[in-house]
Amino acid sequence: MTETAIAHPAGDGRPVSPGAGAPPGTPPALELAGVHKAFDGKPALIDAGFTLRRGEVHALVGENGAGKSTLMNVATGVYAADAGRELVDGELVRIRGPVDAAAAGLGMVHQHFRLVPRFTVAENVRLALGRRAGSPAAAAALVAAKAEKIGFPVRPDARVADLSVAERQRAEILKVLLLGARVLILDEPTAVLTEQESDALLAFTARLATQGGSVVLITHKLREVAARADRVTVMRQGRTVLDGAPIASVSSAEVARLAVGATVAPVARPRRAPGGPALTVDGLAHRRDDGGVTLDGLTLSLREGEVLGLAGVGGNGQSELVACLAGLAAPRAGSVALAGRDITTASPAARRDLGLRVVPADRFAFGLIRGFSVADNLALAALRRGRYGAPFGVARRRIRRDAEAAIRDHEIHGAAPGRSTGLLSGGNAQKVLLARELDDAVRVLVAHSPTRGLDVRAAQAVQAAIAAAAERGVACLLISEDLEELMALSARIAVINRGRIVGEMPVEDASAAALGALMVGHA
Amino acid sequence: MLDGLVITRRFDTPTWLLALVFLAGIAAGLAMATALLVAIGVPASALFNEVIGEAFMTASGLAQTLTFATPLICVGLSAAVALRLRFWNIGIEGQLWLGALGATAVALGDVGPEATRLPLMLVAAALAGAAWIALPLVLKLRLGVSEVISTLLLGSIAFLFAQHLLFGAWRDPATGFPISLAFDASERLAALGFGRTHLGLPIALAAALLVWFLVDVTRLGFYGRAVGENIEAARAAGVPVIAVTCAFVLLSGALSGLAGGLIVAGTEHRMSLTLGAGYTFSGIVIAFLGRFRPLATVVVAVIIGGVFTASDVFKVFYGISEAVVVLLQGLVLFGVLVAQFFGAYRISRANWGASA
Numbered sequence: 001m002t003e004t005a006i007a008h009p010a011g012d013g014r015p016v017s018p019g020a021g022a023p024p025g026t027p028p029a030l031e032l033a034g035v036h037k038a039f040d041g042k043p044a045l046i047d048a049g050f051t052l053r054r055g056e057v058h059a060l061v062g063e064n065g066a067g068k069s070t071l072m073n074v075a076t077g078v079y080a081a082d083a084g085r086e087l088v089d090g091e092l093v094r095i096r097g098p099v100d101a102a103a104a105g106l107g108m109v110h111q112h113f114r115l116v117p118r119f120t121v122a123e124n125v126r127l128a129l130g131r132r133a134g135s136p137a138a139a140a141a142l143v144a145a146k147a148e149k150i151g152f153p154v155r156p157d158a159r160v161a162d163l164s165v166a167e168r169q170r171a172e173i174l175k176v177l178l179l180g181a182r183v184l185i186l187d188e189p190t191a192v193l194t195e196q197e198s199d200a201l202l203a204f205t206a207r208l209a210t211q212g213g214s215v216v217l218i219t220h221k222l223r224e225v226a227a228r229a230d231r232v233t234v235m236r237q238g239r240t241v242l243d244g245a246p247i248a249s250v251s252s253a254e255v256a257r258l259a260v261g262a263t264v265a266p267v268a269r270p271r272r273a274p275g276g277p278a279l280t281v282d283g284l285a286h287r288r289d290d291g292g293v294t295l296d297g298l299t300l301s302l303r304e305g306e307v308l309g310l311a312g313v314g315g316n317g318q319s320e321l322v323a324c325l326a327g328l329a330a331p332r333a334g335s336v337a338l339a340g341r342d343i344t345t346a347s348p349a350a351r352r353d354l355g356l357r358v359v360p361a362d363r364f365a366f367g368l369i370r371g372f373s374v375a376d377n378l379a380l381a382a383l384r385r386g387r388y389g390a391p392f393g394v395a396r397r398r399i400r401r402d403a404e405a406a407i408r409d410h411e412i413h414g415a416a417p418g419r420s421t422g423l424l425s426g427g428n429a430q431k432v433l434l435a436r437e438l439d440d441a442v443r444v445l446v447a448h449s450p451t452r453g454l455d456v457r458a459a460q461a462v463q464a465a466i467a468a469a470a471e472r473g474v475a476c477l478l479i480s481e482d483l484e485e486l487m488a489l490s491a492r493i494a495v496i497n498r499g500r501i502v503g504e505m506p507v508e509d510a511s512a513a514a515l516g517a518l519m520v521g522h523a
Numbered sequence: 524m525l526d527g528l529v530i531t532r533r534f535d536t537p538t539w540l541l542a543l544v545f546l547a548g549i550a551a552g553l554a555m556a557t558a559l560l561v562a563i564g565v566p567a568s569a570l571f572n573e574v575i576g577e578a579f580m581t582a583s584g585l586a587q588t589l590t591f592a593t594p595l596i597c598v599g600l601s602a603a604v605a606l607r608l609r610f611w612n613i614g615i616e617g618q619l620w621l622g623a624l625g626a627t628a629v630a631l632g633d634v635g636p637e638a639t640r641l642p643l644m645l646v647a648a649a650l651a652g653a654a655w656i657a658l659p660l661v662l663k664l665r666l667g668v669s670e671v672i673s674t675l676l677l678g679s680i681a682f683l684f685a686q687h688l689l690f691g692a693w694r695d696p697a698t699g700f701p702i703s704l705a706f707d708a709s710e711r712l713a714a715l716g717f718g719r720t721h722l723g724l725p726i727a728l729a730a731a732l733l734v735w736f737l738v739d740v741t742r743l744g745f746y747g748r749a750v751g752e753n754i755e756a757a758r759a760a761g762v763p764v765i766a767v768t769c770a771f772v773l774l775s776g777a778l779s780g781l782a783g784g785l786i787v788a789g790t791e792h793r794m795s796l797t798l799g800a801g802y803t804f805s806g807i808v809i810a811f812l813g814r815f816r817p818l819a820t821v822v823v824a825v826i827i828g829g830v831f832t833a834s835d836v837f838k839v840f841y842g843i844s845e846a847v848v849v850l851l852q853g854l855v856l857f858g859v860l861v862a863q864f865f866g867a868y869r870i871s872r873a874n875w876g877a878s879a
C-alpha cells in the first residue's frame with residue numbers, strides 16, 4: 001500500500017460531503033450493532049458494527065478473513081448471527097433470508113454470482129422476481145428499461161454463460177435492483193474486473209448514490225475505491241476497528257495500518273546477476289477446443305536467478321501458457337526448452353524431474369488437493385523422487401515431520417499436518433503450495449497471479465518467497481495483472497496480448513502507462 | 524418448524540462423533556427395516572430371533588451367512604476400489620457374469636492339468652472381469668465417455684452373452700434347462716467343513732488383505748487418493764494418472780470377476796442364469812457402508828450376508844419377496860448416508876437479534 005492520501009482528487013466533480021443525498025436527521029439506511037457470529041465455535045465476528053447512510057458509497061475494507069462478507073451475509077439473512085441487532089431506516093428488523101432481505105430493500109451481489117448460466121439475463125430476472133416479472137417479454141422489457149434508466153448496458157436476451165465477467169456482474173446488480181434493493185452491497189466487485197471495468201463500475205455506484213441509493217463496497221484494494229467512496233469502515237479479525245470515517249479524514253496508509261494491524265514492508269527486488277538460460281519458449285501456439293487462438297507464436301526466454309514479469313489483461317493466453325508449460329495442454333506448434341533440453345512434449349512428471357515448478361492462478365485447480373491433508377499435499381510431488389520410501393510403502397512419519405517443518409518455516413497459519421487443506425484461508429493455502437513447489441530441486445518457477453485474492457500480509461510473504469528463490473538462482477516467470485507487483489519484483493517485464501509478446505523492457509524503463517498501452521493495444 | 528434451526532458446517536469432526544453418527548445411522552436404518560418387515564406381516568417378536576439368531580448365532584445360519592459373504596466381500600472391494608477413484612462401476616454384475624463364464628469355460632473345456640485347473644479357473648475369472656471393465660475404461664480415458672452408462676449397459680450385454688451360451692452351446696443336454704453341466708470334483712473349491720463354506724472364503728479374505736495393502740500402504744494407494752480427489756492436481760504433481768487409473772479400475776473389474784469365479788467354483792458348481800443378480804447394488808451398498816476401506820468392507824459384507832440369510836428365512840416362512848431384500852439393504856444405506864450429515868454439520872437453535 002503506497003502512502004497516498006485518499007481524499008477526493010480536486011476537480012473530480014463528486015460532492016465531498018458524505019451522504020449528500022440525505023437531509024440531516026435521516027436515520028441510517030442500514031445499521032448493525034454488537035454483531036457476534038461464530039462458525040463451529042470459531043468466532044468470525046466479535047461485536048462488529050456498521051452504519052450506512054442514505055445516499056452514500058461506503059467502503060468496507062479489511063484483510064481476507066476479517067469478516068466483511070460474513071457481516072454483510074448476516075445483514076442480508078444468509079447467516080444467522082449469534083447476537084446483535086439490525087436496523088433498516090431506523091426500524092429494528094429481523095432478516096431471516098433472501099425474502100426478508102428483499103422486503104427490507106437490502107440486496108447483495110456475492111463474490112460468486114448467483115445466476116443460472118444457461119438462462120438469459122431476462123430469464124434469471126424472472127426466476128428471481130417470480131410472478132412480479134410477468135411474461136418473458138415483460139421481463140425483458142423490465143430489464144431493458146431499468147438498464148436504460150441507470151445507464152448500465154445489459155442485454156436482456158443474452159445467455160449468462162456467454163457474458164464476460166463484467167457483464168455478468170452487471171446482470172447480477174440489475175437483478176438485485178429489480179428485486180427492490182435500496183441498499184446495494186457489492187462483495188469484492190472489483191476483484192474480477194480489469195481497471196477500465198472497475199472504473200465503469202465505480203462510476204455507476206457513485207451515480208446510484210447521487211440518486212438516493214446506498215452502496216456498500218467491500219474490498220481489500222484501497223486505492224481504486226478510495227476516490228469513489230464517501231466513508232470507510234475498516235474491519236480486522238472480526239472487529240470493526242474504524243467505524244464509518246469520512247474518507248477525506250484518513251490516509252490510505254492509515255487505513256492499511258488499521259486493516260493489517262501493523263505496517264508491511266515492501267519486498268526488495270532480487271539483485272542477483274542472471275546466469276545461464278533456464279527456460280526458453282519459442283513460437284508457442286495453442287488453440288482452444290473450439291478453435292479459438294489462445295497462443296499465437298509466443299516467444300520468451302528466462303535466465304537463472306532472474307524474475308521475468310509477464311504483464312497482460314487476463315484472458316490473453318496466460319492460462320494456456322501456464323498449462324502448456326506445466327505439460328497439461330499440448331501446443332500446436334513451437335517448442336519449450338528447459339536448461340537446453342527440449343520438453344515440448346514431456347509429461348508433467350518429467351518436467352518436474354528437470355526442476356520445473358508451477359503455481360497456477362487457481363491453486364485448487366491443478367495445484368493443491370482440497371480434500372488432502374496439508375502433509376499429503378506437501379508430500380505428493382516428492383513421492384516419486386523416493387523421498388518417502390520405496391513404492392511398496394509410504395513413510396508416513398517422515399511426511400509428518402517434513403510437514404511440521406514446512407508449516408514452521410513458511411509460517412503457514414491455521415495449518416497442522418493432518419488438517420484438511422481446503423479449510424485453510426487463501427493466503428495460507430498458497431503458502432502450502434509455494435512450500436511444495438519451492439523445494440530443493442526447483443530450477444524454474446512459473447507463478448500465475450500468485451497473490452491474487454490474498455491480503456497484504458499474505459501477498460507480501462508470497463512475494464518474499466519468490467524473491468528469495470530468485471536470489472538462490474531460481475528462474476521465475478511471474479505472470480500477473482498487478483503492475484505494481486510486477487515492477488516491484490521483476491528485472492524485465494514482457495507484455496502478453498492476444499497470445500503473443502507485444503513488448504519487453506527492463507524494469508527501469510517500465511511505467512504503468514507504457515505497460516498499460518501495450519496490454520490493451522491492438523498491435 | 525425448521526425455521527428456528529441454524530446449520531453450520533463443522534471444521535473437524537471428532538472420531539467419536541463419526542462413529543456415533545455411523546452407528547446411529549445403522550440403527551435408524553434397521554429401525555426402518557424393522558418397520559417395513561412388521562408392516563408386511565413378519566411378527567416383530569420373530570425379528571430378533573430370525574436375524575441375529577438365525578443368521579449369526581446358529582452354526583448352520585452362520586455358515587450360510589459366511590457363504591453369502593464370500594462373493595459379497597469381492598464385489599464390495601470392487602466397488603470400493605473404483606469409488607476411491609470416483610470411478611462409478613455400475614457394471615459389477617457384468618464383470619461378475621464374465622468372471623463366472625471365464626471360470627466355467629476353463630472347467631467345461633478341461634483346460635490344463637487337473638492340478639492347476641482351479642487356480643486357472645479363478646485367474647480366468649479375474650482376467651475376464653478385468654477385460655470387461657477395460658472397454659469402459661478405454662472409452663473414458665480416450666473419449667471421455669461416462670463410465671456410469673458404459674459399465675451399466677455392458678452389464679446387460681454380459682447377461683445376454685451368458686444367456687446366449689446357456690441356451691446354446693452350454694445348455695445341459697439332459698434336462699434342456701439353461702444351466703451348464705456340473706463341474707468335476709477337481710473344478711470345485713474344497714469345502715471348509717462348516718456348512719457350505721468353501722475355500723473361496725479365505726481367498727476373498729486374502730483379496731481383502733491384498734487390496735488393503737495396495738490402497739492403504741503403497742504409493743499406488745496414495746496416488747489413487749490424489750487422482751480420486753483432483754485428477755488435474757495429481758497430474759501436475761507428477762502422478763502417473765493414466766497408470767494409476769488403469770490399475771485401480773482393472774483391479775475393480777478383476778475383483779468382480781473373481782466373485783463370479785468363486786460363486787461357480789464354490790457354491791453353484793455349474794453356470795446358471797440366476798447366480799449373479801443383485802450384486803452391483805450390494806457391492807455399492809457394502810462399499811459405502813465400509814467407507815471404501817477394504818477391511819471394513821469385509822465386516823460389512825458379513826453383515827449383509829446375514830441379511831441374505833435372514834431374508835431366506837423370511838422368504839420361506841413369511842412369503843416375502845426378493846425385492847424386500849434389496850429394500851432392506853437400501854434402508855440401511857439410506858440411514859447411514861443421511862446420518863453422515865449430522866457428522867458434517869452442527870445444528871443449533873437460531874438466535875436472531877438476541878440483544879434486541
Ligand SMILES: Nc1ncnc2c1ncn2[C@@H]1O[C@H](COP(=O)(O)OP(=O)(O)O)[C@@H](O)[C@H]1O
Nearest residue numbers: 039044062063064065066067068069070071532
Ligand atoms: N460458511 C462459513 N463456514 C465456516 N467459516 C466461515 C464461513 N464463512 C466465513 N467463515 C470464516 O469467517 C471468517 C471471516 O470470513 P469472511 O467474512 O469471508 O472474511 P472476508 O470477507 O473479510 O474476507 C474467516 O475466518 C472465514 O474462514
Ligand SMILES: [Mg+2]
Nearest residue numbers: 068069070187
Ligand atoms: Mg469476503
